[in-house]
């Protein structure tokens with residue numbers, strides 16, 4: 019079956035149940051206005067918002083929580099209760115998976131303190147999933163909008179970066195991308211996501227109160243597009259499982275929509291002249307059964323790079339084509355207007 023349905027959504031969102039400034043109804047309205055089809059709210063150490071889970075018009079709301087010790091934050095999903103933030107990171111990850119949940123390592127490479135965020139980095143990068151991994155997928159928040167923006171604030175650029183926030187964005191850090199490629203090369207199943215870390219914090223500054231950043235604005239930034247075989251089910255439970263499954267399988271890519279939308283891009287490995295077989299991000303394919311070509315088309319002008327095992331092997335503007343001769347972890351990156359824009363999950367070639 020082919021994955022013909024593409025659903026944009028956002029994850030890593032805080033509400034008034036923790037330190038966000040928006041109520042659930044406000045967050046839901048903002049997500050609907052931004053054209054999202056699903057959101058995952060992860061308040062700090064609470065799932066009080068669970069009563070809002072389900073369909074709200076065309077928007078599916080999913081509620082998890084962010085396990086929030088002093089450092090080492092983890093987005094815990096598919097659980098009906100909160101896991102203690104008093105456990106060591108390896109132990110809380112194990113607890114999440116032992117109970118049938120899964121999760122996402124949040125902002126692993128935070129390293130600068132600003133007035134908006136403390137440093138909440140993931141301390142031990144040897145901890146990358148449950149001890150009993152057995153094929154379980156773990157998410158990595160490759161790009162966290164709030165950390166990226168806040169970490170690049172300086173007294174000099176502060177004013178301009180408030181007015182034009184995208185000036186301050188650098189994209190995923192190099193160590194994060196190297197770590198992610200290495201995990202995938204080692205055969206550890208992961209999926210990469212972009213997180214908004216929406217709080218809409220309000221600050222008093224010399225020129226008045228500012229909101230960093232309003233939900234309706236931040237929901238138009240880092241957007242994860244899920245590739246599905248069938249439309250999201252009207253049954254909220256089943257639709258939630260579809261979202262979880264697409265995430266866990268890496269059937270997704272994310273873009274910063276400030277640089278342009280990207281609904282339904284093409285990034286696939288094809289076999290045969292008539293492309294009878296095609297493989298999308300998150301899928302695995304063997305070279306043994308015949309030649310493969312990787313094809314990308316993002317539908318607009320962008321500087322594309324095809325990355326194999328961490329090395330750029332092909333470039334293109336808007337489109338690219340590459341005949342695969344070696345196994346490896348192949349993923350797509352795109353920049354627009356000179357800024358980071360698109361990141362796909364990899365196609366694994368054996």
Ligand SMILES: [Zn+2]
Nearest residue numbers: 084091124138
């Ligand atoms: Zn956090």
Ligand SMILES: [Zn+2]
Nearest residue numbers: 030032084215
């Ligand atoms: Zn957070």
